[in-house]
Amino acid sequence: MNYPSLTKYWKLNVEVTSPEIVLNSFQLKHEIMVTEPGLAFIDANHMHPWPCIDTISISQLLPKDCWILLQDTQVMERWLANCVEFGVPSPKPCRGVNLVTTLWPGSKIVGWDMCYNMGAIKLDVTDQDIQKFVEQAIKYPLEIGHNQRDECMKYISLLETIKQ
Numbered sequence: 001m002n003y004p005s006l007t008k009y010w011k012l013n014v015e016v017t018s019p020e021i022v023l024n025s026f027q028l029k030h031e032i033m034v035t036e037p038g039l040a041f042i043d044a045n046h047m048h049p050w051p052c053i054d055t056i057s058i059s060q061l062l063p064k065d066c067w068i069l070l071q072d073t074q075v076m077e078r079w080l081a082n083c084v085e086f087g088v089p090s091p092k093p094c095r096g097v098n099l100v101t102t103l104w105p106g107s108k109i110v111g112w113d114m115c116y117n118m119g120a121i122k123l124d125v126t127d128q129d130i131q132k133f134v135e136q137a138i139k140y141p142l143e144i145g146h147n148q149r150d151e152c153m154k155y156i157s158l159l160e161t162i163k164q
Helices: 004-009 018-023 025-031 050-059 075-086 096-103 127-137 146-163
Strands: 039-042 067-071 108-110 118-122
Touching (some): 018 050, 039 050, 050 067, 050 096, 050 127, 067 096, 096 118
Parallel strands (some): 039 067
Antiparallel strands (some): 067 118, 108 118
């Protein structure tokens, strides 16, 4: 709205998962030039392994050396502060975005001050680096319910097929 001249350079995708965007990337490529440097912003399901799946998915659409911004890298810190402030019980742990930021093998920026809850990772990694990243990440307990596990595994399988 404030910069209409820039609208041709971005696309807001809602009510769709990142793997679905990858699987339909032929449509996306007609809307955005993904061969040029790009930037993705992910603010989605924060429960592990969803942020990992989102990151791997989006990394397949962007060229090397692009950045992915990650929202809510310290969501538990924010939640716990709110629990203390309002005297309410803490919700179930949710560390998926923090895991992605922490385990990412490439360059990264961790936010501070007013941006403490943001992070950025750079796609300056090899396919082998991403494989190691996934192997490390899946060692951590999943934070999702049993009803989402099949869907997560389906997406991971689809992404592995696309890679080949």
